[in-house]
Amino acid sequence: MTEPSKILLSGIVGSTAYGLAGPDSDIDRLGVFAAPTADFHGLDFPQESVVSSKPDITLHEARKYASLALSGNPTVSELMWLPDNLYETRHPLGDELIGIRQAFLSAKRTRDAYLGYATQQFKRLEARGDGSFSADTRKRTAKHARHLLRLCSQGLELFSTGQLRIRLDDPQRYLDFGERVADGDIDHARRVMAGYEAAFDEKPSVLPDEPNRAVVEAWLRRVRAAFYEVQR
Template sequence: MDVRELLTEPVLEYGDRTVAEAGQILRCTVGSGLHGIAIAGTDDHDEMGLFVEPARWLLGLGYTRDSYVARSQAEGARSGPGDTDLVMYSLRKYLRLAVKGNPTALLPLFAPEPDLLFCNELGHELRALRQSFLSQAAATRVLGFMQAQRKALVNGGRKVPNRPELVERYGYDTKYASHALRLAMQGRELAQHGRLTLPMPEAERQRVLEVKSGQVKELQTVLDEIDAVAAEVVQALESGRTPLPQRADTATIEEWAVNVHRRFWDWA
């Protein structure tokens, strides 16, 4: 499936689609479906892809955009069931995000085969390096994303609540709360076991679904659980009882990245 088959007439589009398609090495489903916490009829469809930039983008004089974005909704409009959001990053931008432990950027590395929409030889090589990206810094970054969501959930913010229908029905934005809990649980798995399981392990997946579907009546119950899981992450990292190295193996990743660009550009 190429990008044009996904969004033939996107409502919103940034970047150079032609370059993204020509340089594509990996694209997969992300979002609730990948985590195993989608609820039929309520979630949109999210994808992330990676592309190798042409040499002129890196060595030339012109300004280039290091991502391609296509949406089936207009700017600022909330995506809903049946909508598609696609973001494709240049390989260099993606690697910088993933090395820092950006939780969403890590997903293409660990997505199961059925969720891969495109993956060529270079994409498979990148996925084989997945463990090189995991580190204590990555676990800390995941925890930071969770804490930002928790803070917004409690104190409000520009995007919270952005689902007033859920707040009216359940008393809080259950979808937003479920994502905060998911992040805490995935940070715990990273810190304690040095891995990221997708979809989520069954017990955690079911608990997140309970929150998302409004079965947990009190927001404070969710917040207490998030805090308890986050404390386990901190304890694992501070005690040194973690299989993760301090930092990502940037030397290995960089060596591969340089090699990939030379091969893609057909440079000796």
């Protein structure tokens, strides 16, 4: 596991952060860490990601994290937008990362990423048919449906306002949607998807055409400088 001293930012994400967690929900953690700068000077790059199940945490090295966030990856990006009480580690360079979160945003990548992830969820729903499946499969179907709606609503808000709200205003809306789709109403999910696709097309975006890579690059270079030690 990555040394705590090298973790720049970490926090509780997923259903707990959205307000959708149930009694059986896992607590998911996400973080970004800095590998020693000298490790990039050899033949092989250091490990880019560290995943643990005890506890459930995924850590991405700073360069990989920045690349994923620049692509609009919703799961990775939410780390920079958590409510303060959900952060568990905040290095000064992690605070800087939160401070430049707008630099990662762009209109097309936000649209494509959020709708793309939502479409993945919908395909999983569609493959399960009319709701005539086991209790365990039904539970997974309801979960995928909830996250489909969440991705669409969060993505559209980010696209149109430039702000990503992690905690959902009305969690029950998403829970009810999940149960309805799990009961077999796949057409309802299809209509919701179509409605959000149309909304993305109709609403103007406040986001720029391209992310500000220069700002992100400058942050990453500060990380490299901070974690450079001469190896003898």
